[in-house]
Amino acid sequence: MCLGLPMTIxxxxxxxxLCExxxxQRRVSMLLLSNPPVGAKVLxxxxxxxxxxxxxxxRLIGDAxxxxxxxxxxxxxxRFFADLIDRERQLPEHLRLD
Incomplete structure (x- = not known):
C-alpha cells in the first residue's frame, strides 16, 4: 500500500x-500533470x-x-478528525443493500 502526501509546490x-x-521538502516528478503553478496543492x-x-x-488528507x-x-x-467526530457512521455506497 502506498500513502499519498498532500504537498504544496x-x-x-x-x-x-520542489514540494513541501x-x-x-522533496523534489517530485510533475510528468503526470499539466504544468501546475507554484502554490498548487498536489497529491x-x-x-x-x-x-x-x-x-x-x-487539508483533510494532511490532517488524517x-x-x-x-x-x-x-x-x-x-482534533485532526474533527469532520468525523459527530458524524453518523455510513457504509460506502457500493456496500449498501438499498
Whole structure:
C-alpha cells in the first residue's frame, strides 16, 4: 500500500517541482500533470505528483496523516478528525443493500 502526501509546490521547472508538506521538502516528478503553478496543492505518491488537490481536500488528507502520527505516538488525535467526530457512521455506497 502506498500513502499519498498532500504537498504544496514551492518551485517548479515543469518537469519536476520542489514540494513541501509540514516542513518537509522533496523534489517530485510533475510528468503526470499539466504544468501546475507554484502554490498548487498536489497529491504525491512515490515521488510523483499524481493529481491536483483543492485546498479543502489537501487539508483533510494532511490532517488524517498528522492524526495517524499522533495516534501512533499515544497522543490525542481527535482534533485532526474533527469532520468525523459527530458524524453518523455510513457504509460506502457500493456496500449498501438499498
Amino acid at each position: 514551492v518551485e517548479t521547472d515543469g518537469i519536476s517541482a 508538506f509540514h516542513g518537509e 504525491v505518491s512515490i515521488d510523483s505528483a499524481i493529481r491536483l488537490l483543492d485546498d479543502d481536500e489537501a 496523516i498528522l492524526g495517524l502520527g499522533a495516534a501512533l505516538n499515544g497522543e490525542d488525535c481527535n
